[in-house]
Amino acid sequence: MISTDPWIWLSALLSISCFSLLYGDNKAFRWAETTYTASVIGHSVVTGLVTLRDRFYPLYTGAQPQYIVPLILGILSIFIVWRKYAWLATISMALMIGVGTGISMRALIATDIIANTRAVIGETAGILKGSPADQLGNLIRVVFTIAALWYFVFTLIPKGPTAKPFSWIQTIGKYALIAYIGVAVGNTMQQFTGCATSAIYRIVGLWLGFG
Amino acid sequence: MSATVTYIRTYLAQAVIIVGCLAMLIGYFLVSPEAGRVADELNIWNMNVGTFTLFVGIITIFMRYGRSIINRDPNWLFHLYCLVVIALWVPFGTLTGVYSDLYQTLYLNTKITLHITIIGEMIFFCVSAMYRTFRIKSFRTFVLAFLAALMIVFNAPWLTTPFPQVGDAAYWLLNNPQMAAARAMVICGGIGGIILGIRILLGLEKGALRITGG
Amino acid sequence: MAKIPELKSQYIWLVALILFLIPAVNPLGAPFAMSDVTVKIYDLMQSLPEKSIVVMGGASVFAFDIESSPGMIACLKQMAARHLRLVTFPLGTEAAQYHKFCIDAARVDQKYGGPWKYGVDYVLLPYTPGGSAALISFLKSVEATVTLDINGVPINQLPLMRDFHSYKDIAVWMCPHWGFIDIIRYATGECGVISVSFAQSAAYATFSPYMMAYPGKVYMTNGYVGGAQYERLVGIKGLGHKVVDSYSLISVLIPALIILGNITMIVRMKEEEVEAKE
Numbered sequence: 085m086i087s088t089d090p091w092i093w094l095s096a097l098l099s100i101s102c103f104s105l106l107y108g109d110n111k112a113f114r115w116a117e118t119t120y121t122a123s124v125i126g127h128s129v130v131t132g133l134v135t136l137r138d139r140f141y142p143l144y145t146g147a148q149p150q151y152i153v154p155l156i157l158g159i160l161s162i163f164i165v166w167r168k169y170a171w172l173a174t175i176s177m178a179l180m181i182g183v184g185t186g187i188s189m190r191a192l193i194a195t196d197i198i199a200n201t202r203a204v205i206g207e208t209a210g211i212l213k214g215s216p217a218d219q220l221g222n223l224i225r226v227v228f229t230i231a232a233l234w235y236f237v238f239t240l241i242p243k244g245p246t247a248k249p250f251s252w253i254q255t256i257g258k259y260a261l262i263a264y265i266g267v268a269v270g271n272t273m274q275q276f277t278g279c280a281t282s283a284i285y286r287i288v289g290l291w292l293g294f295g
Numbered sequence: 296m297s298a299t300v301t302y303i304r305t306y307l308a309q310a311v312i313i314v315g316c317l318a319m320l321i322g323y324f325l326v327s328p329e330a331g332r333v334a335d336e337l338n339i340w341n342m343n344v345g346t347f348t349l350f351v352g353i354i355t356i357f358m359r360y361g362r363s364i365i366n367r368d369p370n371w372l373f374h375l376y377c378l379v380v381i382a383l384w385v386p387f388g389t390l391t392g393v394y395s396d397l398y399q400t401l402y403l404n405t406k407i408t409l410h411i412t413i414i415g416e417m418i419f420f421c422v423s424a425m426y427r428t429f430r431i432k433s434f435r436t437f438v439l440a441f442l443a444a445l446m447i448v449f450n451a452p453w454l455t456t457p458f459p460q461v462g463d464a465a466y467w468l469l470n471n472p473q474m475a476a477a478r479a480m481v482i483c484g485g486i487g488g489i490i491l492g493i494r495i496l497l498g499l500e501k502g503a504l505r506i507t508g509g
Numbered sequence: 510m511a512k513i514p515e516l517k518s519q520y521i522w523l524v525a526l527i528l529f530l531i532p533a534v535n536p537l538g539a540p541f542a543m544s545d546v547t548v549k550i551y552d553l554m555q556s557l558p559e560k561s562i563v564v565m566g567g568a569s570v571f572a573f574d575i576e577s578s579p580g581m582i583a584c585l586k587q588m589a590a591r592h593l594r595l596v597t598f599p600l601g602t603e604a605a606q607y608h609k610f611c612i613d614a615a616r617v618d619q620k621y622g623g624p625w626k627y628g629v630d631y632v633l634l635p636y637t638p639g640g641s642a643a644l645i646s647f648l649k650s651v652e653a654t655v656t657l658d659i660n661g662v663p664i665n666q667l668p669l670m671r672d673f674h675s676y677k678d679i680a681v682w683m684c685p686h687w688g689f690i691d692i693i694r695y696a697t698g699e700c701g702v703i704s705v706s707f708a709q710s711a712a713y714a715t716f717s718p719y720m721m722a723y724p725g726k727v728y729m730t731n732g733y734v735g736g737a738q739y740e741r742l743v744g745i746k747g748l749g750h751k752v753v754d755s756y757s758l759i760s761v762l763i764p765a766l767i768i769l770g771n772i773t774m775i776v777r778m779k780e781e782e783v784e785a786k787e
Contacts, residue, residue, distance in 0.1 A: 095404040102412040106419055106522055114373050116409055122377045123406035125352045126384030130393045131602045131636055132349030133385075138635050138657050139343045150336075154343035161347050165354045171304065176344050177504055178308035181495060182315025183341040187641050189316070189492040190323050191694040196485030199698060199722035200478050207721075221471040225721075228472055232479030257479075259438060264476035266439040267468050268714035270446025273421065274732035275576050275710045277759050278752040280415030280529055282575060285751060286408065288533040295534050323699075335653065338646050342639030342654075349602065349638070394609060394633065394659040402606055410572035418759065422525050423518040426766040430774045440771075444764045450710075450734055451760035452541035452753050459542040466544065469731065470717055478718035 085293040096291035099283050204229050231257035232264075309498050315341070316496055353381065442468070515773065521766065528762055532754035539757040547738040550705055550728050554584060557680050559592040562672065564679050566598030566647075567686030568640060571607045573709055577685030578611060579736030579749030580707030584683065585615035587743050589624050593680075594669055595631040598655075600643055604686060605636045605659065611685070614747075628667040633659045641691045648676040648700050676700040687712050689729075693719045697726050705729070707736055 087093065101116035140155060142148035161176035163169040210222040234250075235257030241250045289295040315337055321327060322334025360374035368374075391398045429440035448454055449465035494500040531537075557563070565581070588595060597612075599605040612631065617623035625631050634655050637643040646654040651674055657663055664670040672678060676696065682704040684692045689706040693716070696702040703726050708716055710732030720727045730739060733756065737749030 091400055091404045095408040098405065098409055099412045102409055103416065105416065106519075114370065115376075118373045118377045119380065119405060120409040120413075121356070122380035122384065123402070123409075125356050126381045126388065127393075127402060127406060128349045128602055129353050129381075129385050130388030130398075131605075132346060133389055134393050135346045135349065135636055135638060137661070138655070139346050139638070141656050151340075151343060154340040157340070158344045158347035161344055162350055162354065165351055165358070174304050174308045174504065175311055176347075178311040179315055179337070179344060180341055181502060181504065182312035183319060183337055183642055184640075185312070185492045185495050186316035186319025187338075187645060189489055190320055191641070191691075191698065192485040192488040192492075195694040195698040195719070195722065196481050196488070200482050200485075200718055203718075203722045204478070217467065221467060224471045225475045225478075228475030229478050229482075232476045233482060236479060236483045259435075260472065260476040260479070262435055262438050263442055263472045264480075264714070266442030267446050267473040268477075268711070270443040271450065271469065271714060271732065272711040273418070273447050273759070273763065274450060274734060274752070274756060275573075276415065276418035276421055277756045278415075278576050278733045278748070279411045279572065280418045281533070281752045281755040282748060283408070283412040283415040284526075284529045284533050288530065295532075295536060335646065335649065338639070338642050339653065341642050342637065342646065345638040345640075345642075394605065394635070399606060399609055399613075403610065407571050407575075407606075410570070411575055414572050419522045419525055422759075422763055422766060423521045425763055426516060426521060426770040429767045429770060431771055432774075440767060444767050447760050447763050450732075450756070452539045452734075452757045453760070455542040456540045462542045462544055466546070466731070469713060470721070473714060474717040474721060477714060478721070481718045 087291050087293060092286075092290050096287050099287050103283070227256065228260035228263075232260045233257070235261065308504060312498075313496060316492070356381070516769075525759065525762060528758040529755055531758065532751070536751070537754040537757065538750075539754050541734065541737060541741075541753050543738050543741070544731070544735065546728060547730050547735055547742065550584075550730065551587070551739065551742045553681070553703070553705070553728065554587055554593070555591065557591065557593055560594055561680035562594050562596060562669075562678050563588060563681050563683055564596050564598055565608055565611070565683045565685065566596075566600060566604070566644075567684040567692055568599070568601035568604055568688035569686035570601070571603040571610075573712075574604075574607050574686050575748075576709040576733055577707040577736065578607075578614070579733065579747050579752075580730055580739040581611050581683070581685040581736075582615045582747060583736070583739045583743040583745055583749075584707070585611060585617055586745065589615070589617035589630070592624070592630075594672075595625075596669065596673055597631075597633045598644075598647055599634070599636045600640060600688060600691075601686070602636055605633070607685070608633060609659075628662075629669055632664070632667055632669050634664075635659045640688075641695060644691055644695050645699075648696060648702075650675055676702055681705055683707075689716055690719065693723065693727055697723050701726070703728075707739065708732070710734075 098116050098119060101112040104110055105113045140151055143151035143155065157176040157179060160172045162173070164173040164177070204226060207222040207225045211219055211226065213219070214222075231253050234253045238250060238254065241247055241254065285295070318330060318334040318337050321330040357378065360378055363374045364371050364378070387401075388398055425443075429436070429443065431437045431440055446465065446468060449461050449468070455462040455465075491500060495502065585595070597605070597608040599608055612618065612633070615623075617625045617631075619626050627633075635657065637647070637655060639646070643654060651670070652664070655664060658667060679696075679702050682692055682696045682702050684704060684706045687709060689704070689708065689712065692704050692706075697704045705728045706712075706716065708729040708731065713729060713731050716729060720729055730736065733749055733752040737753045740747050740749045
């Protein structure tokens with residue numbers, strides 16, 4: 085039984101308009117695309133207004149009067165949109181860049197480099213321990229990590245007697261990266277299948293009433 | 296005079312970057328209550344300034360689409376429709392409340408539906424792309440195509456149900472060869488990120504300040 | 510040998526569309542196996558003491574996060590049944606809507622007949638800008654970061670928030686978002702909080718090194734299949750089960766097309782060789 089809910093009708097028509105791109109570019113797809121743009125912008129503005137209320141509530145109540153500084157800096161940051169007046173946003177951008185850089189640097193050191201290096205060292209110790217599958221897994225992890233790092237770091241192979249061993253390790257690294265891409269692409273098919281299932285169910289199940 | 300102002304602005308911006316960055320690092324790595332307080336306050340200021348980035352989109356879109364409507368560019372009617380929808384959406388959302396059930400229904404049935412459909416369309420493009428591009432002409436392409444097809448099949452319920460070991464094999468592939476290469480990228484990305492941070496601290500990297508002339 | 514023509518993309522899309530329509534019209538109920546990591550996450554949540562505070566938070570895009578929703582909705586049902594408490598902390602503009610969607614879909618609130626009461630058992634916090642900066646501030650001091658909930662009520666008036674001040678009060682951080690890396694870096698890496706993600710299948714590839722870097726602290730399921738497994742453990746049938754049905758058909762089509770594409774290529778190569786000899 086076809087749905088009588090106007091929201092379901094709207095979402096079904098938008099979904100069909102979007103799928104019409106498979107047939108070719110057309111006005112229906114343009115309508116869907118434009119509606120998407122409008123909803124994204126509209127939502128960000130509505131969220132922005134609510135967030136302003138929440139973020140500057142302590143300034144409004146007088147609990148944190150120093151928040152007048154980020155309020156002024158925030159208003160100035162909007163001027164980045166106009167090339168002629170973008171200079172007004174300099175200090176606001178500098179604050180965001182400085183704080184963001186400091187935060188990311190500390191995480192990159194601790195998590196991305198040290199924690200991962202510690203994991204490689206731990207796996208090296210595990211090459212001779214555990215079940216055969218675990219041992220093979222640890223061996224592959226260590227070899228592939230080092231080889232792929234080698235591939236990234238030594239982009240130019242030095243000439244001389246070390247050229248051959250260098251290029252062998254580079255080749256292993258290359259195949260490690262190809263394996264990463266292949267497995268990742270194969271695994272990602274779930275995501276696209278799921279989104280298509282959700283969209284088609286909306287049309288066939290919720291709107292038309294099948295299934 | 297303007298050269299002096301530019302000079303002061305440039306060095307003031309650099310000083311703000313250094314103070315912000317060092318406050319975050321010192322506040323975390325060293326036990327200093329004063330540095331911690333400065334870091335916390337700057338963090339909250341950063342969050343509050345970041346709120347205003349949500350309004351950049353509407354200004355840009357009105358400028359761009361407004362120009363297109365005035366000049367009657369191609370698709371100007373769609374641009375007008377877009378601006379009208381935004382002009383209706385914002386008061387509607389503000390009056391009903393962004394976390395209300397009514398707003399949630401509108402949002403789910405428009406933006407989210409469209410976005411999910413756009414991503415879902417990718418499966419069709421992926422399926423035809425895999426037919427055309429996964430052609431095995433060398434050992435490299437064989438490895439790529441074989442592992443991709445293997446992963447698709449190893450996640451399939453028609454294989455994992457009679458042979459549960461296949462599901463374990465899928466996780467083994469994900470957690471061993473695939474993870475190792477991803478880890479190399481993470482480590483290299485981390486090194487690159489730190490170098491970029493040091494360059495920003497030293498003023499060698501302008502980034503977003505380039506557009507502000509800072 | 511007969512010449513095999515290149516298939517037009519439109520024919521391939523038509524076949525794919527038919528394969529999607531079959532389970533949409535007539536659900537197959539395809540069976541699927543269980544994975545160890547999904548069971549581990551389920552047991553972890555079962556082992557939490559009553560009244561433990563779980564945070565659901567992170568940043569990403571709703572349409573990507575829909576892949577995490579089967580597992581997340583099932584987990585919310587489990588949490589409500591276990592009398593755990595939930596605080597949401599969205600770091601993206603769409604994350605707040607996504608959290609509300611998951612909670613409404615799980616039907617855990619008393620208005621749907623569930624056991625949870627707003628303010629006592631769960632609290633929805635509004636979007637907080639700043640990304641990782643907001644996360645760091647939240648982990649250090651909740652009151653300093655957030656002052657109002659999504660309804661504009663000061664958080665110190667909510668009973669649950671009187672027990673929640675910093676990362677020390679968090680039992681598990683659930684992140685059904687692509688921005689799981691920030692949660693691992695700051696919540697797990699810096700504060701030692703156990704973090705769990707019903708990871709998107711594309712994201713699993715990116716996050717797996719972090720899972721290995723923090724064994725016993727970071728857990729992830731894999732895409733819709735992991736979500737369907739969690740739905741089964743909790744005893745519900747949702748989007749995860751639907752996707753497993755579709756995927757069981759698409760997973761036959763794609764390898765078949767790869768094989769067909771290579772056969773087409775080999776046949777053409779042989780014909781070109783014969784033509785070149787002539």
